[in-house]
Amino acid sequence: MDTEVLDLPLSRTANERLHAMIPGGAHTYAKGDDQYPENLAPVISHGSGAHVWDVDGNRYIEYGSGLRSVSLGHAHPRVIEAVRRELDRGSNFVRPSIVEVEAAERFLATVPTAEMVKFAKNGSDATSAAVRLARAATGRSRVALCSDHPFFSVDDWFIGTTPMSAGIPAATTDLIASFPYGDLAATEEMLNRHPDDIACLILEPATHTEPPPGYLAGLRDLADRHGCVLIFDEMITGFRWSEAGAQGLYGVVPDLSTFGKALGNGFAVSALAGRRDLMERGGLRDSGDRDRVFLLSTTHGAETHSLAAAMAVQTTYVEEGITARLHVLGERLAAGVRDAAAAMGVGDHVVVRGRASNLVFATLDENLQPSQQYRTLFLRRLLAGGVLAPSFVVSSALDDEDIDRTVDVVAQACAVYRKALDAADPTPWLAGRAVKPVFRRLA
Known part of the structure; x- marks a missing residue:
């Protein structure tokens, strides 16, 4: 022995x-x-x-x-150097810092499939904001998540679907549908089972398996035909698949996407990115009389040192x-x-x-x-x-x-x-x- x-x-x-x-x-x-x-x-x-x-x-x-x-x-040298430089200049202010402008510009240059971005501290806030935005934009309540992917958020809409659902009202999980990864026919059947009721499809574009040929493009088509928002959770695929994420590698553009993990090399930063017309629903310049969406509002969401880390990470990925x-x-x-x-x-x-x-x-x-x-x-x-x-x-x-x-x-x-x-x-x-x-x- x-x-x-x-x-x-x-x-x-x-x-x-x-x-x-x-x-x-x-x-x-x-x-x-x-x-x-x-x-x-x-x-x-x-x-x-x-x-x-x-x-x-x-x-x-x-x-x-x-x-x-x-x-x-x-403790990657380029990241630590960028963080230290900002720490000496203050990390959080009563108004946006110029670092927020620079970080947004850098992110959108790296992920050109997105038109706007908003930063937060963790992935759960970003994915939940995407779901909220999709519900507001479509006027629908039901969320369809990929049942083959292990984690989307600590918030009730997802955790209620797991064995650790204690404390979450059944009314919350009653608004969740699911679909299997890689099966367009099953996804369409689910959409037909809930006509005009699915606000969004949310999934990781790839995990331990590559998407079958035409699968992501097929999801894009289904979302368009059924009037729902397509959300890619790129917490893991972002940067590891390509600098522009899985959407950049596979050439399929979601309506909204969320990034985190590799974005900060351990520093707390995540991102919600996507179409301008959707993202502006949580802004100050949305035209018309549509209700505003309380999208993301985090006291520490734009700490300068975390955004500096994110910029250094993106530079390192591209240059090296x-x-x-x-x-x-x-x-x-x-x-x-x-x-x-x-x-x-x-x-x-x-x-x-x-x-x-x-x-x-x-x-x-x-x-x-x-x-x-x-x-x-x-x-x-x-x-x-x-x-x-x-x-x-x-x-x-x-x-x-x-x-x-x-x-x-x-x-x-x-x-x-x-x-x-x-x-x-x-x-x-x-x-x-x-x-x-x-x-x-x-x-």
């Missing part, structure tokens, strides 16, 4: 302190210690580039940094070819992991999926079904090898040595995985409870 080589006493103490004061022990459920093997949830001290150190002094190669937000690596680098790194990692898994006889069980710039992995049991127990086993071995990887989402700060080291650790993990499969029972290798899904009804 393999023995555990990683001990995290200071992290365990820190996790106890976190749970004593913070519900869930973290400010984001996806960062909770239930997402990690028991007693192996590192509490981070600091990070630099593609590496982080926990409070116990262990160094890790990190993937999925900041829930995919830190795509340039921690970051999107292409993410794909090269991801392709090297995906090929290495697949080869290592195959060599250890678990190629059908440890599966890498997704676009090279946004890789995830699946852990399947002896019946090729998704398994939280086997995920726990796999994560334990990665952590023991100095790899912190809830996903295999790369940052541009990784180098070939990091990738090769990761593949070596994966190979070691796959050797243990094979032993567990042969035993048809991973329990002896878990040393505690299995990791848990984020969305579940009971704690």
Whole structure:
């Protein structure tokens, strides 16, 4: 039996302190210690580039940094320099700063499919504002969201559709419809089932699968024919797919789109962008006698240092070819992991999926079904090898040595995985409870 080589006493103490004061022990459920093997949830001290150190002094190669937000690596010099420059000039004023003008101009030059943009601090505010705008513009109440995409907002209209729906009135979720990704016929059937009642279609334009040929263009056509607003949630695809997002890569223009995560390289900034005639419904220059929309109004939405970070990120992506680098790194990692898994006889069980710039992995049991127990086993071995990887989402700060080291650790993990499969029972290798899904009804 393999023995555990990683001990995290200071992290365990820190996790106890976190749970004593913070519900869930973290400010984001996806960062909770239930997402990690028991007693192996590192509490981070600091990070630099593609590496982080926990409070116990262990160094890790990190993937999925900041829930995919830190795509340039921690403390990226160009971003930090831009932020520091603004901090000395003040960060929040009683009137708009000139930085807001510059940031909007930069964003719209980078994402030319949009005509106006409004900045906020998190993705949920941006997606909820898009939904509100669509409802106001169409005079309809029902929202259709893609059922195959895991997360859109912390607000009631989405969370009410998850197993964690406590506290959300049924009347809210009664106004939600859904459609499957990649299936135009099913989407049209849903639209016909709610004639003149769907305010918008909201989806991620791509995730771990590429859109089928003609799919996004087909959605564009359906939205036009049924009079609803097409919203692309580009929180993940923005910048990772192309500097102009998935809409720029695939050439399909939504009515509204939302960006975040990679936009600030870890600094809090998100964006709602889209057609001028829709966006102006939340402005001061809308013509006619239509009711105004309370679109986005956040005290900290235009903090100068976060907008400076966003501009530095966009400049870095364009000037340094970051999107292409993410794909090269991801392709090297995906090929290495697949080869290592195959060599250890678990190629059908440890599966890498997704676009090279946004890789995830699946852990399947002896019946090729998704398994939280086997995920726990796999994560334990990665952590023991100095790899912190809830996903295999790369940052541009990784180098070939990091990738090769990761593949070596994966190979070691796959050797243990094979032993567990042969035993048809991973329990002896878990040393505690299995990791848990984020969305579940009971704690």
